[in-house]
Amino acid sequence: xxxxxxxxxxxxxxxxxxxxxxxxxxxxxxxxxxxxxxxxxxxxxxxxxxxxxxxxxxxxxxxxxxxxxxxxxxxxxxxxxxxxxxxxxxxxxxxxxxxxxxxxxxxxxxxxxxxxxxxxxxxxxxxxxxxxxxxxxxxxxxxxxxxxxxxxxxxxxxxxxxxxxxxxxxxxxxxxxxxxxxxxxxxxxxxxxxxxxxxxxxxxxxxxxxxxxxxxxxxxxxxxxxxxxxxxxxxxxxxxxxxxxxxxxxxxxxxxxxxxxxxxxxxxxxxxxxxxxxxxxxxxxxxxxxxx
Numbered sequence: 001x002x003x004x005x006x007x008x009x010x011x012x013x014x015x016x017x018x019x020x021x022x023x024x025x026x027x028x029x030x031x032x033x034x035x036x037x038x039x040x041x042x043x044x045x046x047x048x049x050x051x052x053x054x055x056x057x058x059x060x061x062x063x064x065x066x067x068x069x070x071x072x073x074x075x076x077x078x079x080x081x082x083x084x085x086x087x088x089x090x091x092x093x094x095x096x097x098x099x100x101x102x103x104x105x106x107x108x109x110x111x112x113x114x115x116x117x118x119x120x121x122x123x124x125x126x127x128x129x130x131x132x133x134x135x136x137x138x139x140x141x142x143x144x145x146x147x148x149x150x151x152x153x154x155x156x157x158x159x160x161x162x163x164x165x166x167x168x169x170x171x172x173x174x175x176x177x178x179x180x181x182x183x184x185x186x187x188x189x190x191x192x193x194x195x196x197x198x199x200x201x202x203x204x205x206x207x208x209x210x211x212x213x214x215x216x217x218x219x220x221x222x223x224x225x226x227x228x229x230x231x232x233x234x235x236x237x238x239x240x241x242x243x244x245x246x247x248x249x250x251x252x253x254x255x256x257x258x259x260x261x262x263x264x265x266x267x268x269x270x271x272x273x274x275x276x277x278x279x280x281x282x283x284x285x286x287x288x289x290x291x292x
Contacts, residue, residue, distance in 0.1 A: 035066040037097050044101035048083035057081060058099065066095060074099070082125040085117065107148055108137045120145030139170030146170070153194045154178060157201045175292065184214075189221035190292045196220045221290035 040062075042054050057077045062069060071089045078087040078099060088100040104123065109131060110116040114124045116137060122144055139147045147170050154165045158180075166181045176188040188196050200220050209215060209230050217229040 035094070037062045037066060037069070037091075037095055039096040041096060041098045042101065043099070045103050048103050049081060049101060053081060054078060054099065054101065058097070062097065066091060066093070069097070082123055085119065085121070106131060106134060108135045108151060110136075110144065111138050116144050116148055118148075120148050135165055136167040137169075138167075140172060143170055150176060150193060154197060157194070157198050161201060161204055183216070185217045187217070187219045187221060189290070191221075200226055219290055221292060223291065227290070 040055065040058065042051060044051075044054070057080065058074055061074045061077055064070070069091065071091065074089045074097070075087050078084055078089070078101060083104050085102045085104045087102070090098050092098060104115075104117040104119075104121070106115045107118045108116050110122055114122050115131070115134075116122055122141060135151060137144075137147045137151060147168060150170075151165060151168050154168065158164055163184075164181045165178045168176070168178045170176055174190045176190070176193045178186050178188065180186065186197070186200070197220065200218060207215065207228070209228075210232070213230040213232050215228045216231045219227040
C-alpha cells in the first residue's frame with residue numbers, strides 16, 4: 001500500500017473519530033441530559049388555548065435535549081391542538097425553546113358538530129359548548145370558504161336593516177338559502193346570489209303588507225322580482241266568564257290566560273317588482289315559476 005493511501009486512511013479514521021461524537025450528540029444518542037431545555041417561552045393570545053395544554057403537547061418532544069430536539073415535531077404537536085391554526089418554533093442557546101402560537105377564530109358552526117374558522121378551515125372541538133351567537137353554515141365541505149364568503153356578503157348587504165343572517169345553507173346543486181335572525185327564510189338560488197340579495201334588501205323599506213302581517217319567506221329566484229309569503233296572526237281570543245247559575249256547586253275555576261299563542265292563520269303570496277318606482281304591496285296573484 002502506498003504512503004498516500006495510508007495517509008488517506010489515517011485522515012478518514014481521524015475524521016470519523018471527530019465527527020462521530022458530534023453526530024451522536026446532535027441526534028441525541030448520548031448526553032442529551034447534559035443539555036436539557038430549562039426555559040419554555042410561549043407567545044399566544046390564550047383565548048381558546050391555555051398554557052398547560054401547550055406544555056403537555058410540547059413536553060414529550062423535549063427529552064432529546066437542545067441539540068437533538070426535532071423542531072418540526074414540536075410544531076406538529078402544537079398544531080394538533082384543535083384551536084391552534086399554526087405555530088412557529090425555534091431554540092435559543094443554551095437552554096430555551098420559543099413557541100409562537102396563532103389561534104383559530106371560529107367564524108361559524110359548520111353542520112352539526114364542527115366549526116369553520118375565519119380562514120375557512122373546518123375543525124372539530126370535542127365538548128365545546130360556549131359558542132352561542134355564532135351563525136350556522138352547512139354545505140359541501142369543499143365549499144366552506146365560499147359559504148363563509150357569502151355569510152360576509154349577506155352581513156354587509158343587511159347592514160342598517162336591523163336584520164342579520166342566523167344560518168346559511170348551500171345545497172349540493174349550488175343553491176343558496178338563509179334564515180334571518182327574525183326567523184324569516186330567504187331562498188336566493190344559484191344565479192348571482194350576492195346581487196339578488198342586494199336587490200332584495202334595497203326594496204325592503206318599500207315592502208308593505210296587510211295590517212298586522214309580516215313576511216316569513218322570500219323567494220328571490222325570479223328575473224325581475226321575488227315572491228313573498230306573509231303570516232297573518234290569529235286575533236286574540238278572550239275567555240267568556242261563566243254565568244252565576246252555571247257556577248253553582250262548582251269550585252272556583254283556575255285562572256286562565258285570555259290570550260292564545262299566535263299561530264299562522266294563512267300564507268299569501270306576493271310578487272314584488274324590483275323597478276325603483278314600484279312600491280311593493282300584498283297581491284293575491286302568484287308570479288310565474290321561479291328560476292334557479
